[in-house]
Structure formats: C-alpha cells, structure tokens
Amino acid sequence: NAGVMQNPRHLVRRRGQEARLRCSPMKGHSHVYWYRQLPEEGLKFMVYLQKENIIDESGMPKERFSAEFPKEGPSILRIQQVVRGDSAAYFCASSPSDRVNYGYTFGSGTRLTVV
C-alpha cells in the first residue's frame, strides 16, 4: 500500500502562473481532503471531495482556486494566477469514508513557492 501520493513534492511558480497539485488517494479510499499550511501555522481545511463531487469547499478562497476529483485519476488542486501569498505547503488526506476517525491519512505534501 503506497499511501497517499502527492506530486510534485516541490513546485516553483512565478507570479501569475498556474499551479497544479496532484493527489492520489490510498487504494480503496474515495474521499479526499485538501489542507493548506502556511509557515509557522497549523493546517487549514480547504476542500472535501468525493469522486466527481465537491462535498465541502468552505475553506477554499473564492477566486483563483479550484479542485476536482475525477472518476479516473488523481485529485487536482489548481491555483490560477499565483501570488506570493499562495506560497505554502499543501497537503491532501484520503479516507475510506467521511469519518475522520478511521483511516484518515495524509500525504507528504507539495511545497509551493511563488517567486
């Protein structure tokens, strides 16, 4: 079991470019969650997805950010027209259900640097 796979591990983008972060959940997990960790801060929930559905996007910035979890393939967090304030570590977690107390597993994250 390879665990939750995130790629790339590190991503550098210039201001105004697009960033695409990928998350492959653990085998058998159909629930994916994205979190953002700013330097010296805790993780902040962004979005919760199931296959082909966004369940809760209450933590997503209203503009430039979008997420998807297609029927086939990894979940994608997309940030358009990146700004310096988007620099952070982005973690995804996957689970076999919507309960956090069973099998909720984090990936190693993508460190986004905007220059």
Next chain:
Amino acid sequence: QQQVKQSPQSLIVQKGGISIINCAYENTAFDYFPWYQQFPGKGPALLIAIRPDVSEKKEGRFTISFNKSAKQFSLHIMDSQPGDSATYFCAASGSSNTGKLIFGQGTTLQVKP
C-alpha cells in the same frame, strides 16, 4: 466557535522529561480529538486520539487527558526522547464537520539529549 487554540508554540525538554502540550476548543459539537505528529518535510501522522466520553487515553509513552467541562485536552509525552522532536498538532472534528479537521497552531518540541 470553530477554533482550536494550542499552547505553547514551542517547547524544549530534557531527555527523559515530560512534555505537555495543551489545547482548548469552543464548539461543544466536537466529538473527536486527535493529535498529529509532523516531522520536517513530511505530512502529519496520527499519534493518538480520544473521544469525549473518556477522560484519559494512554498509548505507550503518549497520554491524552480530556476535560470536557473545561473544553480542554492535553498531550503528555512521558520519558521524552530526542526522536520525539517534531511539531505536534491537536485537532478536533464533529458530526457537523463531516470529514473536516480543525487544527491547532502547532507546538514545536525539541528534546535535548
């Protein structure tokens, strides 16, 4: 209402000592309180968790103490070791926050040899 407040921000403990990290919450709907351990460059990993129907849970050197009336919970690391040096996060979740964890700000623990 959705916040979880964690203290201290950083902690230095001698090897063999006890590390104590505290968290407080406001939302009484929270019903699951995990602690996560994060090493540099890695994702958070579940360390231990508790539900509000018990006041204490122990797993090896790690113990969670839970005070429901005060809406506080804490992590105790007994016989702290240099390998315990990491960032620790408390978190909370409830039936109304399906799948969502609310994290504290984190505590950076350094255990000196």
